[in-house]
Amino acid sequence: MRAHDVKEILIDKSEIAQRVDSLVDEIISDLKPERLLVVGILKGSFMFLADLMRSFHRHNVHPRIDFLTLSSYGSGTISSGTVDIIHDLRDDLSGAEVLLVDDILDTGRTLAFTKKIMLERGAKSVHSCVLLDKKAHRSVEFEADYAGFAINDHFVVGYGLDYDNLYRELPHIAKVGFHE
Numbered sequence: 001m002r003a004h005d006v007k008e009i010l011i012d013k014s015e016i017a018q019r020v021d022s023l024v025d026e027i028i029s030d031l032k033p034e035r036l037l038v039v040g041i042l043k044g045s046f047m048f049l050a051d052l053m054r055s056f057h058r059h060n061v062h063p064r065i066d067f068l069t070l071s072s073y074g075s076g077t078i079s080s081g082t083v084d085i086i087h088d089l090r091d092d093l094s095g096a097e098v099l100l101v102d103d104i105l106d107t108g109r110t111l112a113f114t115k116k117i118m119l120e121r122g123a124k125s126v127h128s129c130v131l132l133d134k135k136a137h138r139s140v141e142f143e144a145d146y147a148g149f150a151i152n153d154h155f156v157v158g159y160g161l162d163y164d165n166l167y168r169e170l171p172h173i174a175k176v177g178f179h180e
């Protein structure tokens with residue numbers, strides 16, 4: 001494994017907090033939040049999802065919540081190209097208005113796959129919300145309905161995102177530098 005270090009901060013925690021609130025404003029004005037089933041894609045979305053839910057609370061709305069654990073990355077920085085369900089939802093999806101929440105949209109495979117499954121299982125609607133949108137490696141046609149920040153082609157960590165399951169605890173988004 002190459003040595004790596006967490007480099008500069010790309011998005012600091014106050015920018016994230018402001019953007020989370022404005023995303024929730026958008027979601028509430030577009031969708032009926034009291035009908036929403038928020039589905040967090042683990043592990044990467046856990047911090048973003050918790051902050052979104054706190055913001056929903058400040059807006060006095062009470063969405064339901066469930067989790068799906070997926071894996072498309074091994075232990076490195078390159079997508080394996082397939083998406084596996086490691087832990088499935090508990091809730092019944094028939095008629096549900098789903099808001100999928102993920103940390104980052106990259107190739108698009110994870111969200112395209114998940115949206116398809118949710119609709120096949122009877123969800124009435126499926127919208128998606130990501131903190132980061134990295135357009136450089138898109139391999140399937142997919143755009144998020146709500147995206148916090150567009151970023152260039154960096155591997156990033158923090159605020160739930162990891163390198164080899166490390167750095168998820170950082171309160172900001174940082175770039176990872178690699179050297180031999």
Ligand code: XMP
Nearest residue numbers: 044104105106107108109110155156161162
């Ligand atoms: P896809 O390619 O399916 O990717 O759109 C979504 C998942 O890929 C992971 N991912 C990253 N994880 N830093 C990370 O820590 C990154 O820069 C990065 N880019 C993609 C992430 O797990 C996401 O849910």
